[in-house]
Amino acid sequence: MTVKIRFFARFRELLGTDILTDVTAGTTLRSLITTISQRNPEGHAAIFDENGTFHEFVILMKNGKRIELGDAADTSVADGDEIAVFPPVAGG
Amino acid sequence: MIAIQTGDVDIGALITAAKKPGTGAIVVFDGVVRDDGITEMELEAYEEVAVKELEKIAKEATRQFRLLHVDIIHRVGNLGVGENILIIVVSAGHRPEAYAGSRYIIEEIKKGVPIWKKELTRDGGRWVPGEHGHGGGKPT
Numbered sequence: 250m251t252v253k254i255r256f257f258a259r260f261r262e263l264l265g266t267d268i269l270t271d272v273t274a275g276t277t278l279r280s281l282i283t284t285i286s287q288r289n290p291e292g293h294a295a296i297f298d299e300n301g302t303f304h305e306f307v308i309l310m311k312n313g314k315r316i317e318l319g320d321a322a323d324t325s326v327a328d329g330d331e332i333a334v335f336p337p338v339a340g341g
Numbered sequence: 342m343i344a345i346q347t348g349d350v351d352i353g354a355l356i357t358a359a360k361k362p363g364t365g366a367i368v369v370f371d372g373v374v375r376d377d378g379i380t381e382m383e384l385e386a387y388e389e390v391a392v393k394e395l396e397k398i399a400k401e402a403t404r405q406f407r408l409l410h411v412d413i414i415h416r417v418g419n420l421g422v423g424e425n426i427l428i429i430v431v432s433a434g435h436r437p438e439a440y441a442g443s444r445y446i447i448e449e450i451k452k453g454v455p456i457w458k459k460e461l462t463r464d465g466g467r468w469v470p471g472e473h474g475h476g477g478g479k480p481t
Contacts, residue, residue, distance in 0.1 A: 337471030340456025
């Protein structure tokens with residue numbers, strides 16, 4: 250199963266974007282983001298605190314729909330999913 | 342017109358097109374790159390989601406404030422001081438609805454549309470901090 254992860258803004262600068270990765274069945278949103286973000290300690294620290302908990306300002310989406318941070322450990326990913334991870338928005 | 346694009350727009354043409362039957366007031370909001378000692382502003386969007394969000398905001402503003410026409414054009418890419426970032430054009434029968442509708446749209450964009458800005462300076466750059474009113478709920 251392949252999923253795509255898109256990081257934006259500061260997270261993109263630290264971790265890249267449009268990352269295609271193979272996942273096994275049962276992989277959760279939280280474990281996926283943890284694994285990918287560990288590629289760069291600074292990127293991981295931008296998203297998670299020292300206990301491995303999401304910083305409360307992080308925003309997650311799966312296929313364009315918002316996923317609450319508290320649901321990320323119970324949300325599984327499936328083939329073809331697009332996951333987005335980004336900091337608070339600042340448009341306008 | 343609802344769009345996220347790199348190019349600028351002809352605001353005069355948008356105003357002309359916004360004059361739908363029954364129009365008595367048109368409000369134009371033009372957000373520009375301010376000269377805060379920066380060299381450029383870099384703008385980035387999660388485009389597919391941002392366009393859908395803008396469409397939702399336009400629809401809700403039209404319903405709430407009885408708008409006759411809405412344009413929202415948000416630019417991305419690198420923009421210099423004085424360049425247009427965001428243009429909102431709304432028309433309504435009367436000025437209270439036009440002003441309120443325009444204000445509603447910009448405030449909703451600031452709250453939730455996935456767009457980010459980075460101020461570039463001679464020494465580097467800095468992401469403009471966004472608002473984050475969410476949090477709470479389940480432990481993460």
